[in-house]
Amino acid sequence: MIDLCTLGCGGSIPMPNRALASLYVRVQGRGLVIDCGEGTQVQIEKLGWGFGNIDTLLLTHFHADHCSGLPGLLLQLAKAHRAEPLHIYGPAGLENVVRCLRVIAPQLTYEICCHELPAQQSAFHACGMEVTAFPLNHGMPCLGYSFCLPRSPEFQREKAEALAVPVRLWRYLQAGQEVETDGRVIRPEQVLGPARQGICFLYATDTRPVPAISELGQGADLMILEGMYPERQHMEKALKNRHMLYEESAQLAKAAGAKALLLTHFSTRVEEPEAFLPMARSVFPNCDCAADGLTLTLRFPEEAQK
């Protein structure tokens, strides 16, 4: 399972009652944070999931509302006695941005590994998840991220017993490796069940609609997309500032056949993001608005049924 928290849900400028958009992803005891604007560290403190387990930070782009909190977060991790490297992923230019912002956080207890991602789609692993970064359309290099936590096939004990595989070898088969016993080679597929569905979600803010969002979000358990502007009357602004309307995000979720959509990154001018949900729901019914500190858990299908 994966725990998610929308640490903030605001765009552009932090507000007294709405922190800047950021997502905390907790999986298998490790933490990953997407974006880190001014105030994100305070939201993490409020949440209580801790700083010590955060080992990956993904930045979508280098507008201040998405990375101005970086020096403060880096210092928090040092205060949490971090010793292992912190991995930061982001678009080209990442190393320079991190180096510049560290002018006020020069001394840390750990190493920072910057991974500048290419302008085209790329993949890497983080916190046990397969992550795909893909280009958005925001007038400056900006990335969306899709995540998949794979689910290994079920180990079928009765088949292993029928084949007389010693228990000490089960874990190798479980991990997908062949084993040899009594001169016989046992292959994993002889004792494992069929492929099982993983947990998939996608995060994309600060963009006009691009096909990659619905392509990479195919059948996703959750899509978290921006709802910068609620109504069609804001289309001129959306085009100028390269953001999406509620309706456009809902259309992408529909095209993806996603299970759920969470809107975030609301304009400071929108006081009640929920007020405009009916329009988005007319396109994609299972749609909600994020809120600061909103947590939810995505489970593997078998877990969800329990």
Added chain:
Amino acid sequence: MIDLCTLGCGGSIPMPNRALASLYVRVQGRGLVIDCGEGTQVQIEKLGWGFGNIDTLLLTHFHADHCSGLPGLLLQLAKAHRAEPLHIYGPAGLENVVRCLRVIAPQLTYEICCHELPAQQSAFHACGMEVTAFPLNHGMPCLGYSFCLPRSPEFQREKAEALAVPVRLWRYLQAGQEVETDGRVIRPEQVLGPARQGICFLYATDTRPVPAISELGQGADLMILEGMYPERQHMEKALKNRHMLYEESAQLAKAAGAKALLLTHFSTRVEEPEAFLPMARSVFPNCDCAADGLTLTLRFPEEAQK
């Protein structure tokens, strides 16, 4: 008169219930802010005194908790359609810090004038006040600031009338200039009352005690000093991290003969700063603890009596 607001009162790290130490000074319709950590812009928004009138920013030093909010504040001022230059004062290294932090705020609507202050005492004017910057003892270049809003002598209308000075010339005399009328030279002191006391206050955090604090705070209406550590048992930490105990700040206020002392910049470990006030008050009775968003007004003596 001068309005002051302690936008935050915390040291080191922003907390959910305590913003980083920063002071908003509003005088004659203009605004000056001392220090700008992560979250300061949100505190200004909450306060409601506006961004448009802030034309001076003083930084005490370059630890992140005192300047990490700079990019966000610069962007807020641009959003408030600022066109006039913004003046930023701070220790040597200021230009580099501002340039580096602007990696995420490159495009502004106004010019930034950086004033790097010398390591020794120096003076300048801001918002109609005489400002003195003076070195503190914090292990890195760090400045305290004292402020004096001068009070011009009273214009004694009856004397001007007795000297038959035309009304149109009064304002020059009021501004301290000689005027000529009917072949006579009239000097300001012929129509002005005795010198009047101005409003003086001082701000110093992040330091061990230094004599300049009490010297420049002589008779001040208010001293705002750090209360990083409340008790003597924290002396080792205070010495190591170059901060002051409540008691040490109280002694400086007493030595200065100040009228009032406000403690700020509390350690994150101190949950209730007020709980330790009795100790500080045993040294300097008119002592209080700052709080986020606490506002107070300093008045000229004649105004205060009204």
